[in-house]
Amino acid sequence: xxxxxxxxxxxxxxxxxxxxxxxxxxxxxxxxxxxxxxxxxxxxxxxxxxxxxxxxxxxxxxxxxxxxxxxxxxxxxxxxxxxxxxxxxxxxxxxxxxxxxxxxxxxxxxxxxxxxxxxxxxxxxxxxxxxxxxxxxxxxxxxxxxxxxxxxxxxxxxxxxxxxxxxxxxxxxxxxxxxxxxxxxxxxxxxxxxxxxxxxxxxxxxxxxxxxxxxxxxxxxxxxxxxxxxxxxxxxxxxxxxxxxxxxxxxxxxxxxxxxxxxxxxxxxxxxxxxxxxxxxxxxxxxxxxxxxxxxxxxxxxxxxxxxxxxxxxxxxxxxxxxxxxxxxxxxxxxxxxxxxxxxxxxxxxxxxxxxxxxxxxxxxxxxxxxxxxxxxxxxxxxxxxxxxxxxxxxxxxxxxxxxxxxx
Numbered sequence: 001x002x003x004x005x006x007x008x009x010x011x012x013x014x015x016x017x018x019x020x021x022x023x024x025x026x027x028x029x030x031x032x033x034x035x036x037x038x039x040x041x042x043x044x045x046x047x048x049x050x051x052x053x054x055x056x057x058x059x060x061x062x063x064x065x066x067x068x069x070x071x072x073x074x075x076x077x078x079x080x081x082x083x084x085x086x087x088x089x090x091x092x093x094x095x096x097x098x099x100x101x102x103x104x105x106x107x108x109x110x111x112x113x114x115x116x117x118x119x120x121x122x123x124x125x126x127x128x129x130x131x132x133x134x135x136x137x138x139x140x141x142x143x144x145x146x147x148x149x150x151x152x153x154x155x156x157x158x159x160x161x162x163x164x165x166x167x168x169x170x171x172x173x174x175x176x177x178x179x180x181x182x183x184x185x186x187x188x189x190x191x192x193x194x195x196x197x198x199x200x201x202x203x204x205x206x207x208x209x210x211x212x213x214x215x216x217x218x219x220x221x222x223x224x225x226x227x228x229x230x231x232x233x234x235x236x237x238x239x240x241x242x243x244x245x246x247x248x249x250x251x252x253x254x255x256x257x258x259x260x261x262x263x264x265x266x267x268x269x270x271x272x273x274x275x276x277x278x279x280x281x282x283x284x285x286x287x288x289x290x291x292x293x294x295x296x297x298x299x300x301x302x303x304x305x306x307x308x309x310x311x312x313x314x315x316x317x318x319x320x321x322x323x324x325x326x327x328x329x330x331x332x333x334x335x336x337x338x339x340x341x342x343x344x345x346x347x348x349x350x351x352x353x354x355x356x357x358x359x360x361x362x363x364x365x366x367x368x369x370x371x372x373x374x375x376x377x378x379x380x381x382x383x384x385x386x387x388x389x390x391x392x393x394x395x396x397x398x399x400x401x402x403x404x405x406x407x408x
Contacts, residue, residue: 019060137162290315
């Protein structure tokens with residue numbers, strides 16, 4: 001039985017990435033059935049074998065537990081200081097599971113409650129709860145207002161989820177929510193600082209050159225050499241501990257030779273934003289992850305009309321409209337891309353568009369849509385899971401080296 005898992009970003013009130021919620025896909029109804037432990041055992045085995053540090057990149061983790069998962073001792077996989085145990089009403093009405101939750105809290109794990117209601121069951125456990133999660137996906141009502149005020153009056157942290165629009169985000173911030181998550185979170189930026197001049201010149205020129213079937217090495221070196229920021233960042237990168245070179249590299253062409261065309265495509269996009277706090281790191285990281293994920297999944301789709309580099313750019317450029325705050329059509333108009341790639345980015349019917357939708361749906365944990373798209377693409381779901389986890393680990397490693405080279 002396959003278990004799929006994705007991570008979704010959680011920001012604090014200052015819009016800084018502080019955690020991920022791990023969302024797993026299984027038949028939830030069977031998890032609540034204590035007689036059917038087979039599904040819980042499958043998920044328990046998966047988490048036991050999971051490299052949590054690699055998947056989470058050192059961030060905290062929010063994870064929802066059912067009675068069966070608690071009884072499988074899954075929280076032990078995580079550092080108590082890093083894990084928030086999320087529970088729902090099915091835990092509260094199960095005396096055995098509730099006792100286990102309290103034992104974990106005594107060991108230093110934090111507890112978050114989802115779907116809080118004003119009744120005796122929820123009020124009785126309130127003293128043992130650290131975080132109350134409130135759904136902001138629906139139109140504001142008095143219940144949301146009441147729960148938010150209750151959380152603050154009892155000194156509990158407040159987590160807003162389902163923040164899928166700017167209006168929901170503003171509302172969550174008005175209630176001084178400590179954590180915010182939802183579809184709009186990855187697109188949040190700490191300040192609205194534009195780098196359009198830089199992007200329009202060097203970045204797009206580089207992308208245009210790299211996107212060619214046969215990129216011109218000398219032209220790439222020339223473009224980078226004309227930009228002090230890119231030149232400095234590139235040399236910092238190749239001289240970092242990641243490459244562990246015996247001698248220092250001082251030449252742009254030599255640096256490009258060491259980096260290689262494949263890694264250059266990944267690094268150049270990140271480097272073009274890394275010197276400015278104006279763009280959300282998590283949004284840039286999301287675009288990088290989508291690029292690698294699309295590229296890896298595409299090779300298993302029969303007849304897909306994209307080259308491997310094009311599949312990479314499909315994921316990479318999927319956030320370009322948000323980054324530049326313009327429609328995606330306007331953003332890619334300046335780049336010489338194939339019609340198939342442009343169609344995939346703008347949602348034109350076809351395999352390319354389906355590939356991007358699949359990867360984004362998987363990222364957001366929209367399992368029904370993932371299943372439907374996987375079937376239409378002739379793609380085994382175990383491949384999707386494997387490539388997602390591989391992509392996350394790869395991107396975390398690369399991102400770590402990028403930030404090190406930027407700091408040193």
